Amino acid sequence: MRSGFIAVLATALFTLSGCATPAAEVFYNASYPAFESVSELKEAADLVIEGEIISSAVRELDIASEPTGAAADDPELSPNGSERDTRSVMVFTVHEVQVQRVLKGSSIESERVQVKELGGTLGKTAYLTEGGVLLREGESYVMFLETYESTPASLLNPVQAAYQNVHGKWTSMAGNSLAVEDVAELS
Template sequence: MRPHLLVRAAGALLLVAAAAACSADTDRSDAHAPQNVLYRADYPSYTSDDQLFERASLVVQGRVEPASKVVRLVQAAPQGQALPAPVEAERREGMVVTVRTVTVSRVFKGDVKPGDVVQVKQLGGKLDGVTYSEEHGVPLLDNGQYTLFLETYPDQPASLLNPVQGQYLVDAGNGLRSLPGNEITTSVNRLDTLADK
């Protein structure tokens, strides 16, 4: 088990632990290098679409483009706080994220317009032969139509407020479907009403 690291994403402090599964081939020199890394994060949860809408800095509907990139984001050191050496090493190593491009078709909240693209990051991805995944994470699908509740940042891609509650699949009739585990329902009409408040 690797040390814990506090990182900022979607407006909350997340406790992230990476568990590495070692290779079964002990004759190789990299036998102890992780092949799979599991991130565990504690996101805020919400009880209504009002809360999601209020908390989000950007609420959009759009299509996820097929191209994505996997990068390592290195977190800035907390100001005025010394971290234990193993945690500092983890911070410097950074978190692996997949960055997706969403072409916006409708804006409910935020400073974008239809036709704009928004970069959205999610924990996990495959980098340098290692598969990183988030425990309870639900990756956005290529060409999927979604309504997303996001927090934006000046220096990095946006984040879902919650990996399950922050994304709604858009069906053929423009209805919004909650993911399994998300009991909050909403609709385009409801989001229009919230936007008009």
């Protein structure tokens, strides 16, 4: 009886451990601009906010932009005209951010903004980047963002463009050498 229980328990644990491991891994290699200072980062950003991550979801997004103006009609620049037959789909973790303060840009305080990070686990496939998905639900950050008309905003740089509030003090992400004191002066 006891050995039967152990066998069932071992089988259940083996089965559950298989559920936690993705069946496949896809590695994304992205390059981002590097900044020399927080003021340079702020100048490059369309939107700088202080906000709390209230939810996150992993999904595919088509990041290709539609040709516009003369490019849409130029056969060399856009062989299919305004009709695209290719998509540029990538997997992102999209965070819903409750804006607490706007430090630059046109977002309204108490508004929600979507911010995307490259990577996440979708189905049985883990889409990985060098640093991984860094923002966490329930945490507050100052974020330096690039905004887009039809997709969620992006951090200008996943290491330099997010600063977490830990016990009332702003902290930088691992590998970020920019002066965190300069972020504290913004908020």
